[in-house]
Amino acid sequence: MARRLPPLYPLRAFEAAARHGSISAAARELSLTQSAVSHEVKALETYFGTSLFRRTRSGLVLTRRGQTVFATAQGAFADLALLGTDSESRDLSGTVTIAAPPLFCAHWLLPRLDRFSLANPGVAFRLLNVTLDRPELLQEVDIAIIWGNGVPEGHDGMKLMAATQMPVVSPALMASAGAADPEKTLRENRILHEGDTRMWRNWCELAGVRMAENPDEWVFDDPALMIEACMRGHGIALGTLPLIDGLLAEGRLVALFREALPAPFHYYLIRSAPPSPGRVPGVVFSWLKGFAGGVEP
Amino acid sequence: MARRLPPLYPLRAFEAAARHGSISAAARELSLTQSAVSHEVKALETYFGTSLFRRTRSGLVLTRRGQTVFATAQGAFADLALLGTDSESRDLSGTVTIAAPPLFCAHWLLPRLDRFSLANPGVAFRLLNVTLDRPELLQEVDIAIIWGNGVPEGHDGMKLMAATQMPVVSPALMASAGAADPEKTLRENRILHEGDTRMWRNWCELAGVRMAENPDEWVFDDPALMIEACMRGHGIALGTLPLIDGLLAEGRLVALFREALPAPFHYYLIRSAPPSPGRVPGVVFSWLKGFAGGVEP
DNA sequence: CCCACCCCATGAATCTGGTTCATACCCGAC
DNA sequence: GTCGGGTATGAACCAGATTCATGGGGTGGG
Numbered sequence: 001m002a003r004r005l006p007p008l009y010p011l012r013a014f015e016a017a018a019r020h021g022s023i024s025a026a027a028r029e030l031s032l033t034q035s036a037v038s039h040e041v042k043a044l045e046t047y048f049g050t051s052l053f054r055r056t057r058s059g060l061v062l063t064r065r066g067q068t069v070f071a072t073a074q075g076a077f078a079d080l081a082l083l084g085t086d087s088e089s090r091d092l093s094g095t096v097t098i099a100a101p102p103l104f105c106a107h108w109l110l111p112r113l114d115r116f117s118l119a120n121p122g123v124a125f126r127l128l129n130v131t132l133d134r135p136e137l138l139q140e141v142d143i144a145i146i147w148g149n150g151v152p153e154g155h156d157g158m159k160l161m162a163a164t165q166m167p168v169v170s171p172a173l174m175a176s177a178g179a180a181d182p183e184k185t186l187r188e189n190r191i192l193h194e195g196d197t198r199m200w201r202n203w204c205e206l207a208g209v210r211m212a213e214n215p216d217e218w219v220f221d222d223p224a225l226m227i228e229a230c231m232r233g234h235g236i237a238l239g240t241l242p243l244i245d246g247l248l249a250e251g252r253l254v255a256l257f258r259e260a261l262p263a264p265f266h267y268y269l270i271r272s273a274p275p276s277p278g279r280v281p282g283v284v285f286s287w288l289k290g291f292a293g294g295v296e297p
Numbered sequence: 298m299a300r301r302l303p304p305l306y307p308l309r310a311f312e313a314a315a316r317h318g319s320i321s322a323a324a325r326e327l328s329l330t331q332s333a334v335s336h337e338v339k340a341l342e343t344y345f346g347t348s349l350f351r352r353t354r355s356g357l358v359l360t361r362r363g364q365t366v367f368a369t370a371q372g373a374f375a376d377l378a379l380l381g382t383d384s385e386s387r388d389l390s391g392t393v394t395i396a397a398p399p400l401f402c403a404h405w406l407l408p409r410l411d412r413f414s415l416a417n418p419g420v421a422f423r424l425l426n427v428t429l430d431r432p433e434l435l436q437e438v439d440i441a442i443i444w445g446n447g448v449p450e451g452h453d454g455m456k457l458m459a460a461t462q463m464p465v466v467s468p469a470l471m472a473s474a475g476a477a478d479p480e481k482t483l484r485e486n487r488i489l490h491e492g493d494t495r496m497w498r499n500w501c502e503l504a505g506v507r508m509a510e511n512p513d514e515w516v517f518d519d520p521a522l523m524i525e526a527c528m529r530g531h532g533i534a535l536g537t538l539p540l541i542d543g544l545l546a547e548g549r550l551v552a553l554f555r556e557a558l559p560a561p562f563h564y565y566l567i568r569s570a571p572p573s574p575g576r577v578p579g580v581v582f583s584w585l586k587g588f589a590g591g592v593e594p
Numbered sequence: 595c596c597c598a599c600c601c602c603a604t605g606a607a608t609c610t611g612g613t614t615c616a617t618a619c620c621c622g623a624c
Numbered sequence: 625g626t627c628g629g630g631t632a633t634g635a636a637c638c639a640g641a642t643t644c645a646t647g648g649g650g651t652g653g654g
Contacts, residue, residue, distance in 0.1 A: 034631075122546060321600080
């Protein structure tokens with residue numbers, strides 16, 4: 001009781017703005033004026049007494065506090081939106097098959113599906129913890145999340161979120177190496193790769209950092225295993241945000257460099273070409289769409 | 298996108314009304330007029346096109362649709378309320394120890410704590426899956442949920458929710474016995490007890506139902522085990538709502554009689570007498586308080 | 595039986611806060 | 625420079641949230 005809620009409409013405006021990284025885009029989504037959204041965001045900021053966005057050229061960036069507000073607001077509104085989609089009694093039941101890349105399943109999809117299940121106990125999920133490289137596999141699932149450069153030809157879908165990457169290490173390794181000279185740490189420790197070694201190259205190029213000539217390298221085919229190895233202090237991994245947000249927050253991993261840089265691929269949400277029978281996959285699909293367009297820290 | 302949200306202020310009013318089982322009580326909580334809440338509930342009902350409450354003498358009862366709306370709304374607002382409690386940057390971290398009765402832990406507490414963790418990754422929980430019969434144990438936990446008749450002397454707390462009970466069986470047993478004559482089914486099958494056999498007596502009395510003279514009875518000391526046995530078709534258990542809501546919704550248990558009747562005990566939320574150091578337990582406590590006063594189906 | 599009390603519903607009036615309009619600002623591209 | 629993209633801000637406006645006033649329907653006690 002005496003439960004104090006933040007002003008709800010400002011919150012909704014802020015959530016959309018954060019998701020799009022743009023006030024104007026949010027206004028378009030909500031069919032409001034840019035001015036309205038701007039006012040509401042400001043109202044929310046005075047309510048919280050802090051600013052939630054850092055206004056920079058080329059878009060908005062969430063402040064620390066903005067991130068937490070955004071995370072809860074996004075979850076809450078996604079739940080509430082489920083109520084509004086259908087005016088008939090909606091006791092959804094059925095099975096939905098979803099394929100998603102390994103780490104993505106555990107760190108992004110599962111917590112969200114969990115919430116969905118809480119409200120819709122009749123819906124069962126079948127999760128395939130795979131990277132969908134062969135497009136034929138799409139025939140066998142209702143929804144897929146892929147790590148790539150776009151929506152495959154002939155499929156309905158959209159960009160789910162932009163991914164960024166940053167080198168991470170275990171707290172122990174960080175403590176022994178020190179934070180003074182990250183580039184040195186990078187050169188003097190083992191590099192952990194996940195399958196494709198081009199991602200590290202991409203990151204170094206963007207960051208303007210040179211690696212050692214003949215680095216000690218380990219290559220994993222399973223990204224979860226790579227992260228596990230990293231947490232045990234076996235080397236430096238290139239972590240993908242926002243998948244490792246939780247591990248960073250818990251302090252089980254720490255960032256070697258401050259800034260995360262855009263990954264060469266991003267996450268796309270797609271649905272199998274022939275909408276499968278029953279409306280349940282459709283509801284889940286549009287629910288997941290509600291998470292699209294998030295901005296990264 | 299084009300995510301359509303239900304009208305938020307009506308929704309908030311409805312949530313409070315459902316939680317209290319009373320329009321007037323909700324109005325008091327929200328510092329509004331009874332008239333305001335009534336209007337908003339009605340607005341929400343026309344929005345959804347269905348009624349959400351069955352108005353009966355002695356309070357409101359949620360309709361089927363009302364229940365699902367309430368469940369999502371309550372969760373969403375509880376999350377949002379976490380944002381408003383503190384205007385400073387709140388990166389909560391620390392450990393909170395909670396004790397709760399066995400089934401309650403798994404079926405009520407865990408799903409909710411999960412949501413909490415999603416927003417507050419820094420908070421760790423220690424859960425004691427016990428019924429707190431010895432009050433001394435309260436010294437060792439931050440928060441406890443007990444199954445009893447009131448808040449123990451000298452403690453801060455409140456009624457968390459009223460419990461109701463109803464006989465349940467496995468779907469298979471239901472199929473073989475038929476739904477025609479539940480009283481006969483009750484007399485001809487094994488009765489499963491959880492510890493105390495008085496609960497069945499209490500229920501039969503309230504329901505005006507007579508049991509067999511010498512029923513076949515099994516007694517379990519672990520309620521979870523009793524439910525497990527019931528789901529495997531070993532007999533008829535007295536299930537406690539809302540703990541088994543999920544199992545009923547999934548169809549893993551079915552109700553033998555339509556109506557659930559008030560249990561002889563209820564759930565109380567209490568906090569250890571000397572507020573433990575740090576504000577984290579306090580935040581969790583008031584968050585849990587937000588779930589107090591739910592009405593049963 | 596009737597009155598007091600509590601609950602809820604409802605129409606009209608009101609007021610707050612969300613929304614628009616109009617305008618100014620900043621920045622980068624052409 | 626000007627255009628086009630973005631955001632901020634003050635004043636005017638309007639709708640939806642809220643109140644007021646009122647009526648109906650139970651229940652319990654004198």
